[in-house]
Amino acid sequence: MPEPRGPLALSNELLKDVLDCIESDPERTVNIDRRAYLSVESFRPPSLPEPSRAQDIGSFRLVCRRFAEIGIPYQFAKVATRFSKHGLERLDKICSHNHLAKHTRKFSYLVPYFYVEGSEQIEQLLQSQATHHGYLDPSLFRKKADDQRRILHTKEDAQILRKAMTAFVSLQHVQILRVQDEADRLLLDMMEESELPRAAMLDLKWTPACIHATSTVAQALLHTRSPFSRFSGPMMNSQSALVIKDRIPQTVPLLASRLACLELHFDDSEALNERMRAASRLFKTVFSAAKNLQAVHVGFPTRSPLDLGLEEIFHGVQWEKLRAFGIQSWRLDADEIVQLARRHRTVLRGLRLRDVQLREGSMWKDVLAMLRNEMEQLDWVSLRRVDYSKHFDELWADSMEIKDGSLEGSESDNEDDFPAHFSVADSDNDRDDAIEYDSDDEHSLADTDQGPNANEIALSPNTTASLPFCTCSRSSNPASADDLGDNGIFVFYQQRKMWEQWVIGRCLEHSCT
Numbered sequence: 001m002p003e004p005r006g007p008l009a010l011s012n013e014l015l016k017d018v019l020d021c022i023e024s025d026p027e028r029t030v031n032i033d034r035r036a037y038l039s040v041e042s043f044r045p046p047s048l049p050e051p052s053r054a055q056d057i058g059s060f061r062l063v064c065r066r067f068a069e070i071g072i073p074y075q076f077a078k079v080a081t082r083f084s085k086h087g088l089e090r091l092d093k094i095c096s097h098n099h100l101a102k103h104t105r106k107f108s109y110l111v112p113y114f115y116v117e118g119s120e121q122i123e124q125l126l127q128s129q130a131t132h133h134g135y136l137d138p139s140l141f142r143k144k145a146d147d148q149r150r151i152l153h154t155k156e157d158a159q160i161l162r163k164a165m166t167a168f169v170s171l172q173h174v175q176i177l178r179v180q181d182e183a184d185r186l187l188l189d190m191m192e193e194s195e196l197p198r199a200a201m202l203d204l205k206w207t208p209a210c211i212h213a214t215s216t217v218a219q220a221l222l223h224t225r226s227p228f229s230r231f232s233g234p235m236m237n238s239q240s241a242l243v244i245k246d247r248i249p250q251t252v253p254l255l256a257s258r259l260a261c262l263e264l265h266f267d268d269s270e271a272l273n274e275r276m277r278a279a280s281r282l283f284k285t286v287f288s289a290a291k292n293l294q295a296v297h298v299g300f301p302t303r304s305p306l307d308l309g310l311e312e313i314f315h316g317v318q319w320e321k322l323r324a325f326g327i328q329s330w331r332l333d334a335d336e337i338v339q340l341a342r343r344h345r346t347v348l349r350g351l352r353l354r355d356v357q358l359r360e361g362s363m364w365k366d367v368l369a370m371l372r373n374e375m376e377q378l379d380w381v382s383l384r385r386v387d388y389s390k391h392f393d394e395l396w397a398d399s400m401e402i403k404d405g406s407l408e409g410s411e412s413d414n415e416d417d418f419p420a421h422f423s424v425a426d427s428d429n430d431r432d433d434a435i436e437y438d439s440d441d442e443h444s445l446a447d448t449d450q451g452p453n454a455n456e457i458a459l460s461p462n463t464t465a466s467l468p469f470c471t472c473s474r475s476s477n478p479a480s481a482d483d484l485g486d487n488g489i490f491v492f493y494q495q496r497k498m499w500e501q502w503v504i505g506r507c508l509e510h511s512c513t
Contacts, residue, residue: 073103080108081164082179083213085147088160095160095167104168109161110179111213113188113204115145140183152212161220173230174221176213178206207268210237214244222251229292230261238266241279252282256289260321263297265328269304276308284315293319299328302355302385303396310336318343326352326382331389334362338370345375352382357389363488364499369481371503381503383496391490477502 057074081091087110095101151157165171180188188204214233221228244252256262266272287293298313300306310332322344341351351371358364364386371381478484484502485495 069099072100076100076103078106078108079104080110082110083112083148083151083157083209085151088151088157091164092160095164098167101164101167102169105170106173106175107164107168107171108175108177109213109217110177111209112144112179112181113184113206114209114212115141115148116205116208141187158216158219161216162223165220165224165226169227171226171228173232174217174226174228175232175234176210176217176236178210178235206235207237207239210235211240211243214240218244218251218255222255226258229258231259232263234263234265234267236264236266237268238270238272238275238279239268241266241282242275245279245282252285253289256286257291259290260292261295262286262290262293263295265297265299267301269301272300272304273307276306277312280312280315283313284317287314287317291319292321294321295324295326296322297326297328297352299326299354300330302329305329305331305355305357305389305392307331310340314340316343320347322347324348324350324352326350326354327356328352329355331357331359332362333359334364334366337367341371342374347377348375349377349379350381351375351378353386354382354384356386357392358387359389363486364491365481365484365486368484368486368499368503372481372505378504381500383491383500386496387491388489477505 057071076094079091079094081087094104184204214236220226266276287296290296296319306329310327310330325340325344325348337353337356341348358367371378484499
């Protein structure tokens with residue numbers, strides 16, 4: 001038999017290098033205690049692959065059986081599936097082939113708004129708004145609604161999810177995301193502008209969709225004894241937590257015991273305090289059972305900080321393996337932050353306090369002094385948009401946006417991390433699920449409120465943990481917390497950036513961050 005020539009003669013290692021030039025190594029992930037972990041691995045919505053790259057990988061796999069086998073991880077390490085007829089059919093096909101499914105490490109479930117009954121005047125609505133938004137075919141929405149009802153009635157989604165979770169023997173990470181195509185977006189806009197009674201319209205709601213998706217995914221993971229250890233829900237509905245508490249209480253401790261990383265961001269503000277207080281026992285059950293947690297994040301809408309005590313959610317739980325802890329949009333006393341950090345002072349490497357507003361009587365300098373003096377392994381701290389509760393309320397009394405550093409006119413964030421109607425874009429209805437690809441944001445060294453990571457949720461800085469402290473004689477570090485310029489009234493952009501550096505002992509003049 002003649003020796004192979006050309007590309008066929010290349011080693012597997014070289015062929016993988018070729019594929020790495022088309023798409024990043026599927027085995028490469030961001031460490032759990034890095035800031036980019038939440039940005040890239042957990043909260044970044046999956047995007048459709050560029051047609052050229054997807055076609056290149058597909059063409060590569062068509063060369064021969066050897067090439068096909070080498071290319072499988074580049075197509076199926078990260079699978080994103082939409083809750084739809086076509087999406088579930090594709091997922092069924094993938095998990096029916098073990099040689100494909102065994103490579104899947106991350107599963108993203110893309111869930112659209114659910115169509116709710118009340119469609120008697122949908123054609124009248126569309127016709128009345130056609131001149132402003134362009135024509136939308138009523139049959140398109142009726143078909144979507146019918147497909148959703150059929151899936152829910154037959155429980156097809158639950159069956160296929162169980163099959164998939166069984167087939168994904170290497171699964172590590174599960175993610176639930178909201179998805180919205182262009183037609184749904186236009187319909188939502190029409191309903192906002194229409195003078196027709198709301199009850200007469202074909203309504204779209206996220207709450208029942210989130211509840212159903214969360215329940216079916218949880219049941220599938222439990223039924224199959226999945227090896228997953230990471231769960232991300234960046235667009236969760238607070239009512240879904242109450243439903244899980246009532247419907248599947250026995251599953252919660254079993255699922256939680258498998259977790260090494262848990263990230264939850266609740267993006268609805270309606271009755272937020274009441275719902276979170278009602279779910280307090282559920283959080284206690286989850287966090288008490290999740291003894292192996294290495295990273296945890298719980299966040300709420302920037303515009304609606306949670307006004308509950310920190311321990312009403314975390315209940316004094318101490319995690320021996322915790323490396324990164326993050327919260328977002330919370331009204332707290334300084335002592336609450338101090339006590340939680342103190343419980344983990346020997347293990348915590350990163351602390352994220354985005355949009356945290358201190359109540360009257362508390363001062364940030366007390367928190368910062370404790371972090372600098374008592375934390376034994378802290379490599380980074382994020383204080384983006386921290387402030388005082390009274391000042392926060394005053395800003396919102398006259399403005400629709402909160403800007404970090406607005407008082408002194410510095411660069412600032414222009415939008416929330418997760419706006420109330422933020423969804424994964426779905427511009428191609430014929431390709432409603434896709435392989436998810438990593439972004440390059442983890443390579444950026446910009447950690448400003450206006451840089452590439454300005455609106456990312458993330459649990460560690462982009463600089464290395466081993467960055468040496470500056471020992472120059474001109475070190476500009478304040479000598480003590482009293483020299484940090486904390487006035488107990490407001491925090492501006494340059495100030496909180498300086499505080500981040502001071503807490504971990506880096507030179508404010510020569511730091512690379």
